[in-house]
Amino acid sequence: MKYMLLIYSDPANEPVYGTPEFGKMMEGYFKLNEKMQAEGAMLSGEGLKEAETSTTLRVRGGKVETMDGPFAETKEHLGGYYLIDVPDLDAALAYAVQIPSAEYGTVEIRPVMDYNPAP
Amino acid sequence: MTISASSAVAASRALTRLVRDDRGRLLSALVARLKDFQLAEDALQDAMVSAVVHWGRNGLPSSPSGWLLQVAFRKAIDRIRRQATAGRSGQDLELFASLAGEEALDIPDERLRLIFTCCHPAIEPKSQVALTLRTLGGLSTQQIAAAFLDKDAAMGQRLSRAKAKIAAAGIPFSVPDQDQWAERLEAVLTVIYLIFNAGYSAGPQSGVDLAEEALFLCRLLNSLTPEDAEVEGCLALLMLSHARRHARKGPSGAAVPLALQDRTLWVRAEIAEGVLLLERALRRRQIGPFQIKAAIAACHSDGETSDWPQIARLYDELLAFEPTAVVRLNRGVAVAEAGDLAGGLAAVLALETELSAYQPFHAACAELLKRAGRHHDAVRSYERAIAMAASEEDRLFLSSSLELLLQQQAV
Structure with a gap:
């Protein structure tokens, strides 16, 4: 099954560049990347630029509304994701728990919709 | 035909x-x-x-x-x-x-796999309970709804949502790996314990005795995971508590606290069986929260009176596993019962901000304040505990205690 691991965090709680915590976080991400690659679970994964760079758009009554900033006014913002292919939820959770941001942010594990094409 | x-x-x-x-x-x-x-x-x-x-x-x-x-x-x-x-x-x-x-x-x-699937942490706790009763206990949706004072339709929806999540989220039908075992087993035991407590406070309702259901499930789990100290500990805890079922309510329908229960109504054979099971668990030297809780229950049941100094020590051990305000409350009460009323009361009162919404906190304060001679404060705690009481039995017991206190003051 495919799962999206959505990584949310509050920038105020993130380790600061140059501190030992920052080094530990980077190392953690690096190790996890390697592991998911080596175990054939990783489909893709990206980090996102800070939420202030975000633009939100919707179309209402044929009119395009474009706004500065992220969709939801929350402290924790989507900061990155992994798309993985693993046998079940427990396997997905086992990777999610190794995401360093889980220690100060939140990881949402969301199954990817499967249209199940006929064999 | x-x-x-x-x-x-x-x-x-x-x-x-x-x-x-x-x-x-x-x-x-x-x-x-x-x-x-x-x-x-x-x-x-x-x-x-x-x-x-x-x-x-x-x-x-x-x-x-x-x-x-x-x-x-x-x-x-x-x-x-x-x-x-x-x-x-x-x-x-x-x-x-x-x-x-x-x-x-x-x-x-394959029931062990089924239990772990039903009690998977990705399912909401109340749904874990419902799903376990439905699939392993064989209770009908209507029976589960009645036991938890829910509407049939709402319970039906809860069950189908949980099953849909199992399929959609890919919750595995499997027994967890060794590194996950302790944590996931505790989730299963917690579900069983929740079912037991729901039955213990409600008693048999509309033909369903949830306490008996919990015992059935725990015995089943014990037969499927032989030689697991925590499963044995949980089963011992349920047996020791269940053995007191005939004594927990007085003739007026009021709850009777342990210390005042008629011990002749306790089912001695069940207590002996529970203690034996607990001893077997403890010999495995894999201590865990359920074994400690069972040991506390055994300290209440085994002799003529509760062994409070030992109970206070056991709560200290339990704090290492569950560092919660509720465990600290119970520890404070045990310390007071063991003879150090001032120390116990101070420890309990220090939990005021954390536990102000927890009814048993006010009931415990009332009793200890009364013993310490702080009658004015005791009356206030009684009033709060009565206002927040979840069951009629508790309300009756607390009201009669308060009445007694007011009569003493009047004399």
């Missing part, structure tokens, strides 16, 4: 008994092979409907469970064929067909 009423009654009685004893086992065997919770449940339901008709006409088959399982497989195949778009491969169908064709099916016991 007419089916006589008597054979219809006999067949449906036999089926009810069978489902009570074997539903979990049948369902787990079906889920293991079909890999689909809802399909397994629907197919078993179909098979049961067939059973009433066939058994009523032809009498009971030689292996009723085997019969049900075979028919359930056939019904599952029918359902898959009807849903042409279900995306099942032809191979799957062939496999199921061969399973359905087997003569005497040996029913594998």
Whole structure:
């Protein structure tokens, strides 16, 4: 099954560049990347630029509304994701728990919709 | 063709008994092979409907469970064929067909996997409880709804949401790995304990005794995971608590606290059995929260009076596993009961901000303040505890205690 691991965090709680915590976080991400690659679970994964760079758009009554900033006014913002292919939820959770941001942010594990094409 | 009423009654009685004893086992065997919770449940339901008709006409088959399982497989195949778009491969169908064709099916016991699936942390706690009672306890949706004072429709929706999540989120039908075992087992034991406590406070309702259900589930778990100290600890805890069931309410219907219970009403044989089980668990030297709670229950039950100094020490140990305000409250009460009233009371009162919304906190304060001679404060705590009481029994007990205190003051 495919799962999206959505990584949310509050920038105020993130380790600061140059501190030992920052080094530990980077190392953690690096190790996890390697592991998911080596175990054939990783489909893709990206980090996102800070939420202030975000633009939100919707179309209402044929009119395009474009706004500065992220969709939801929350402290924790989507900061990155992994798309993985693993046998079940427990396997997905086992990777999610190794995401360093889980220690100060939140990881949402969301199954990817499967249209199940006929064999 | 007419089916006589008597054979219809006999067949449906036999089926009810069978489902009570074997539903979990049948369902787990079906889920293991079909890999689909809802399909397994629907197919078993179909098979049961067939059973009433066939058994009523032809009498009971030689292996009723085997019969049900075979028919359930056939019904599952029918359902898959009807849903042409279900995306099942032809191979799957062939496999199921061969399973359905087997003569005497040996029913594998997959209930341990079923328990862990129902109590998976990705499912909401209340739904874990409902799903466990439905699939392993064999309770009907209506019975579960009644036990938790829910509407049938709401409980039905809760159950189908949980099953849909199992399928959609890919919650595995498996026993967790060694590195996850302790944590996941504790989740299962917590569900069983929740069921027990719901039954303990409510008593048997509309034909369902949740305390008995919890004991059934815990015994089942103990037979499926032999030599697990925490499972034994949990079972011991349930047995030791259940042994006091006849003494927990007075003639007026008021709750009777442990210290005031008529110990002759306790079921001594069950206490002895619980203590024996706990001793076996402790010898495994894998201490855990359920064993400690069982040890506390044993300290209350084993002698003529509760061994409070030992209970206070056990709460200290429990704090290492559960560093919660509720455990600190119980520890404070134990310290006071063990002789250090001032120390215990101070420890309890220090929890005010954390536990102001927790009714037992106010009840404990009331009792300890009364003993310390702080009657004015005690009255206030009693009033709060009475206002927040969840059950009529508790309310009755606290009200009579408050009345007694006010009478003493008046003298």
